[in-house]
Structures are given as C-alpha cells and as structure tokens.
Amino acid sequence: MQGADSDFVRRAIDDNDPLPGTRGFAGELDGRLVRDVLGRYPLFSENDDPSIWRFDPRDLDDPNPVPAGFARTQEGDERLWELPDPPTFEDEDEAISAVNAAVRASLDEISSDSLAVAFSGGVDSAVVASAFDCPLYVTGFPDSHDVEAAKTAAERMNREVQVVELTHEDIEHAVPEVARAIDRTNAMDVQIALPLYLTAERASHDGYDRLAVGQGADELFGGYEKVARADHRVEAETVRGAAHETIRTLPEQLTRDVCTLRAAGVGPVAPLLSDRVVRTSLRLPGNMLVSDDGVRKWAFRESARSFVPDEVATRDKKAVQYGSLVARELDRLARQAGYKRRMDDHVTKYVRSRLE
Template sequence: MDSADLATVREALDDGDPLPGTRGFAGELADSGERQLVRDVLGRRPCFTEADDPTRWSFDPTDLSDPDPVPAGHVRTAGGDEQVWTLPDPPASDDEDAAIRAVRNAVAASTEAVDTAGLAVAFSGGVDSAILAARLDAPLYVAGFQDSHDVEAARTAADALGRDLTVVELTHDDLERAVPDLARAIGRTNAMDVQIGLPLYLVADRVAADGYDRLAVGQGADELFGGYAKVAKAPEDPRVDAGTVRGARREVLTTLPEQLERDVLALRAAGVDPVAPLLDDRVVEAALPLPGHLLVADPGPDEDRGDAERKVALRRAAAEWLPAKIAERDKKAVQYGSLVARELDRLARQAGYKRRMDDHVTKYVRSLVD
C-alpha cells in the first residue's frame, strides 16, 4: 500500500470513511482474499491495471502495455470498479473565526507531521509554498527561466523569510532533454500537461541530483481553497457549471485525481517522491465547510469578480507564519510563472510548428517523443 498502512485503509473501507487521516493512498488490499486495488477519494496516489487484465497492476504505468488508472474513491476487482468513498459535502460554516482557526490548526498539524529527512521544498514564492517553507526545515528550490516571475517571487519571498534558495535556471536544452522522458512517464503528450509537468520534473531532477529523495509541494491548495479565476467568477464563467463559488470549488476538486496522477508520475520519474501537506485529510476536512466568501472575497462595488481576493481563509490562516506581503501575494500558474509555456512555444515555432497549425506545441512534443 502506497502512503498509508493497510490497517488504516481496511478500516476506512469497512467504515466508509473517505478521510481516515492520511495524505492519500493506493494499492492492493492483499489480505482481502480476492485481489482488490484501492485509490483514495481525491486520487492523491495513483495505481494502474492492464486495461484487459485487472489482475496485473503497478504504481508505474510504464510497467504495463495498456495502463488503466483505478478511479479515485474506488475499489477495483476482476469483476470491475465499485465506488466506495465519496468526498463529504458539509454545509457552509457560519462561524468565520472558527473556520479560519480550523484551517490554521489543520495546516499546523499536517506540516508538523512531515518527516524532513531527505526532504526539499518546491518553492515559488506564493502563499502555498511559502507556508511549507515557513513550517518545514528543508532546503528551498525553484525552477524557471532567467527573469521569470517564479524565480523573482521566490527570491524575494526567501529573503523575507530569511531562507536560502537554490535557483534551477532553465534553458532550451533542458526542455528538449526533459520532454521525451516526462511525456513517457506521465503517458501524455498534450501541451498543457507537459508544460505543467516540466517545471516540476526539472526542479525534482535537480533535487534528486543534490541527494534528496522527497519533495514537498503545495498541490491541492488552489482546488481546496478557491484559487482559480473560474471559481471566483462562478456562475458567469463558462468553464464551470456550478452556480456558486462553493459549487465551483467542488466541481474543481473533481479534477484533482487526473492532475495529481500527472504530478506524482512526473516527480517520481525525476527520482523523488512527493509530499503534499496541504492535501492531508485534516486540511481537506477544514477546507470543505468554508463559506464562499472565505474562498473568494466578496468583490467591491466597482471590482470584477475575477479580481477579488482568492484563497481568503488560507491566507488569513497563514498570517501567523508569513509576512503580509507573502500571505497576500498572487501567483501565476507554474507553466506561465516559470516561462516554460512561453519557451516551449518558442522551440515549437523554431522547429517549424507554427501557431497557425492546430495545437502546434502538442505536435512538437510528439515529434520529440517519437
């Protein structure tokens, strides 16, 4: 069993408890008589079987000829898949102070439980990774092209926290070298997944070369705490179907299993295992009851909803550990903040894959893999 002990998973299955106090799990219930494969309710750890033979399985899809991921919250047997856990949907808390205190206590407990032996921190200077930097005694790493937003933000945030920072300055050669290995590891060649995976893979590659085997990441904070513009703009944003901020947050949470599969596989391919304290069950339980205005602040009379403050509760909880200028800082998505998306586009065009071509970056990625 990956990332949890068998007894805890067995008890969670017997009780129907979707959040039994882990950071996710996946694997085989070897003591069950019939072979059963399980994956936690948020899909924080992936596992796979052969599409035509569920008795053959692995944590690494490259071990299989036609890997089929076990769905989050399910048990897979030779007879098929059965959903056994559903993410709780508690009512919105009406006590703002208590809700923020619950988030602070959950984050504190989750980070305190992290073993820092062999650990480094992926640090971009935003509130998510800054919480990890402030709470974990482990070296900080950031990857990006020269003058990228992430590198500059990480430098200023590290200075404010009084921490040293290792900058992994990326080059075009790094991208060309990494793309084939990353694409094969995650089983995807579409431009967006590769652009997101590359900074993770390349920072992890340096971390592993420096002798660390685990990397703390801030994954899950945007989904849990309302970090996306499409959540802030609900119900006007066409990218979500929900009619409220809380509903849009829950809708976004359903995308986590596929995203985490990519991220976990990318990091493992580079030689490190991810540690995601902000996806601890305790943090999930504290985040789910947050009312809409503690996910996205109510906009002012002349303010567009998309410009309103996001991740309100997490920022207020983090104020105990972070300077205000870091706790309140906005951050770009990793593929843009690192400039990886821009430079991969540049390489594609230099190779003859022009923007007038449909999905030109994906075509370029596939050419490198082939």
C-alpha cells in the same frame, strides 16, 4: 498498499469514511485495487487485465488508471467513497482557526529528513517552506516571474532559495522523459509537468529523496478565477459549488504530478492535501473561499499570516507553466522544429515527435 496500512484502509471501507486521516493511499487490498478519494497515489492496471497492475504507468503496456475513490476487480470498477458535503462554518474566526490548526498539524507530521521544498514564492509553497529548515528550489528561465517572486519571498522569510535556471537544452532533454512518465502528450500537461520535473531532478541530484510541494491549495481553498466568478468554465452556479467541482479535478492533476516527481527521482510530499486539511476546506462557505471584495483563497491567506509575512500571505502568482516561462519557451522550441502556430495543437505535435 502505499500511503496507509491495509487494516486502516479496510476500516475506511467498512465505515464508509472517505477522509480517514491519511495523505492518500493506493494498492491491492483483498484482491481489489483500491485508490483514495482524491487519487493522491497513482495506481494503474493493464487495460485488458486488471490483475496486472503497477504504480508507474511506464511499467505497463496499456495503462488504465484506477479512478479515485474506487475499487477495481476483473468485474469492473466499484465506487467506495465520495467527498463529503459537511455543514459550513458560520463564524469567520472559527474558520480561520480551523484552517490554521489543520495546516499546522499536517506540517508537524512530516519529517524534514532528506527533504527539499519546491518554492515558487506564492503563499502555498511559502506556508509549506515555513515549517522546514531545508533547501528551497525555484525553477524558471532568466527573468521569469517565478524566479523573481521566489527570491523576494525568500528574502522576506529570511531564507535563501536555489535557482534552477533553465535553458532550451534542459527543456529538450526533459520533454520525452516527462511525456513517458505521465503517459500524456497534450501540451498543457507537459507544460505543467516540465518545471516540476526539472526542480525535482535538481533536488535529487543534490542528494534529496523527497520534495515538498504546495499542491492542492488552489483547488481546496478557492484559488481559481473560474471559481471566484463561477463562470462558464464550471457547471456550478455558486462559489462553493465551483470550488467543490474543482476539487474533483485533483485526481487527474495529482496523477500527473506524482508520476512526474517520482520519475525525476524524488518522493512527493504534499502537506496541504492531508485528509484533515481537505475535511476543513470542505466546510468553508463561498464568502470564506472568495471574499466579498474578490480576494481568492481568503481563509487560507488569513490563516497563513501566522506562518509567513503578510506580504507573502497576500501575494498572487502565475500558474507554474507561465510563471516559469516554460510554456512560452516550449512553444518556441516547437516552432523552431517546424511545428508552426497555424497548425492545430502544434506543441502537442512537437511533444509526440520527441517520442518517436
């Protein structure tokens, strides 16, 4: 069992407690494969034989991920937990204080030994970085948004950031490694994973075994436009419902991200995905996820003011594949290899060609 003691997981099953106080777990327990409710630890079995299982999909011939919150046996998958739907905060100050306390306690649990931080300059990674006196890394092509944002945020925080400046050769080298690590070839997943992989690869090369990331804050605290609008991209009709719907996408994303970082040689550390932070975020009503004047991640940003300068707490940032310019440059590599935009899903075709 990774992430938690076996007896602890047994109690969580017996008590039907989906958020028992961990940062996730997965593994074999009493003849079953068990994975936490948010899928923070990847777990796979052979598609035709659940008795053969691994944490890394590359170690299996036909890997099939265990669903988050489920147990898997030879008889099939059985749901163990679902995310709770607790009563919401009524007082804004109480909510901000609770978010602050949950984030601070989660950060305080983590050792800085052999730790580096993936730092994009946004509020999520800045809050994580504020807790540790360790190197900060940002990855991107020259003149990319993320590199500039990370430099200015680090300056405001009186820190230095190491820039992993990308080239097309870096992307070409990493594409097949990333695609194999995540067992996916679709363009979006590969675009997102590439900068994570290259950041982690540099940190590992520099001697760090663990990489802290800000993953989870956008999903937990209402960071997406589709949540703010509760638009056609979600089924829910309210901001809170849309946020909870987005939280349920985390297992798919975390499987990708954790496998990416491990393949690059580091162990992922995600303080904002601890059970206490998740439990607190689920209590936020819609107007504390997205304020009445449209500020996304409102409660998280307000609580972040005690960790980072106001300018950093309130800033927006682009998605990593766009802020780093990896998506643009991967598209360029695909077209240079003969996969033109008029072709259906030309970047995915390029990725698959690199695996052949």
